[in-house]
Amino acid sequence: MMESFKINDKSFACPVDLTLNTIMGKWKPVILNNLMDGKKRYGELQKLLPNVTDRVLTKQLRELETDGIVTRKVYPVVPPKVEYSITDRGRTIKPILDAMCDWGSKFKVD
Amino acid sequence: MMESFKINDKSFACPVDLTLNTIMGKWKPVILNNLMDGKKRYGELQKLLPNVTDRVLTKQLRELETDGIVTRKVYPVVPPKVEYSITDRGRTIKPILDAMCDWGSKFKVD
DNA sequence: TTATATACTAACTAAAAGGATAGTATGTAG
DNA sequence: CTACATACTATCCTTTTAGTTAGTATATAA
Numbered sequence: 192m193m194e195s196f197k198i199n200d201k202s203f204a205c206p207v208d209l210t211l212n213t214i215m216g217k218w219k220p221v222i223l224n225n226l227m228d229g230k231k232r233y234g235e236l237q238k239l240l241p242n243v244t245d246r247v248l249t250k251q252l253r254e255l256e257t258d259g260i261v262t263r264k265v266y267p268v269v270p271p272k273v274e275y276s277i278t279d280r281g282r283t284i285k286p287i288l289d290a291m292c293d294w295g296s297k298f299k300v301d
Numbered sequence: 302m303m304e305s306f307k308i309n310d311k312s313f314a315c316p317v318d319l320t321l322n323t324i325m326g327k328w329k330p331v332i333l334n335n336l337m338d339g340k341k342r343y344g345e346l347q348k349l350l351p352n353v354t355d356r357v358l359t360k361q362l363r364e365l366e367t368d369g370i371v372t373r374k375v376y377p378v379v380p381p382k383v384e385y386s387i388t389d390r391g392r393t394i395k396p397i398l399d400a401m402c403d404w405g406s407k408f409k410v411d
Numbered sequence: 412t413t414a415t416a417t418a419c420t421a422a423c424t425a426a427a428a429g430g431a432t433a434g435t436a437t438g439t440a441g
Numbered sequence: 442c443t444a445c446a447t448a449c450t451a452t453c454c455t456t457t458t459a460g461t462t463a464g465t466a467t468a469t470a471a
Contacts, residue, residue, distance in 0.1 A: 194409060194410075194411075195409075195410060196405055196406070196408045196409050196410065197408055197410050198408050203405070205330075205331070205405070206401070206402050206403075206404070206405025206406045206408070206409070207330045207331075207334075207398060207401045207402050207405055208330070208405070209405040209408055210401040210402075210404050210405040211325065211330065211401065215321065215325065216458085216459095217458080217459070220315075220317045220318070220321065221315065221317075224317075232417090232418090233417075233418050233419080234416095234417065234418075237418095243459095243460095244459080244460060244461070244462095245418080245419065245420085246419090246420080246421090246459085246460075246461085247458090247459060247460070249418080249419065249420080250458095250459090265418095268417095268468080269416085269417085269466080269467045269468035269469070270415080270416040270417035270418075270466095270467075270468080270469090271416090271417050271418045271419075271466090271467090272417075272418085273417085273418060273419085283404065283407075284404065286400050286404075287397070287400045287401055287404055288317060290396050290397045290400045291316070291317045291320040291321065291397055292316050292317050292320075293316075294316070294320050294393065294394065294396075294397055295306055295313070295315070295316025295317055295318070295319040295320040296306070296316045297393075298306045298307055298308050298316070298319055299304060299305075299306050299316070300304075300305055300306070300307050301302070301304075326428085326429095327428080327429070342447090342448090343447075343448050343449075344446095344447065344448075347448095353429095353430090354429085354430055354431070354432090355448080355449065355450085356429085356430075356431085356432095356449095356450080356451090357428085357429060357430070359448080359449065359450080360428090360429090375448095378438080378447095379436085379437045379438035379439070379446085379447085380436095380437075380438080380439090380445080380446040380447035380448075381436085381437090381446090381447050381448045381449075382447075382448085383447085383448060383449085
């Protein structure tokens, strides 16, 4: 049988593919970088990422949640209050983000 | 003025975005991993990646070439012979691929 | 009673990425 | 003269991803 890599029911033949699939998404790296500094409410994330729409922000957060990278904590209050934080698994992604940051930084201009 | 990161005329506000944009593409990581072992002819890559079509393989190779990650050497013979190899810049991506490989490997199942 | 704040959801559109299939160019071997 | 090998290119289609705009729920404050 062929070896495979699984994260919440999605299967990949190659570990790199699994990783890319998990942390890709136009806004996921920024979201993660922000959450590395501590938990954030939905509205805070909105302000930190002014160019992402609600629909997309929510979607990326849900995917990260499904993959066990972030947790979503809902407070039963009105108006609603929801906090997002990074999980332990999520923290293990940091070396990758750092490596990507280092590589990309070599292309800085003025 | 805002800082930015540029790779062949594409601008990014964040180094991670530049990196993702450069190495993303469904087949780029595999292509790169294969080229790390040494140059390959087009037909060899085709055999190594049996699930990618010509159109897409060519496209990914061209993008990698444009970004200075691989070089394309054409021999003026018939039938054609073209060799792809990784550049020095391309080799610097290895730590990222390795980090992604390590992370994804934690999700291995039987 | 009305407005407010917050975190969404719905319906739709647009753009990007990837895939399928078929075809092209041409020196050389037979 | 014909077939062959190789590395593509051209069309068209499907899927995936992202973006736009508008709307919802509801305890509380005024």
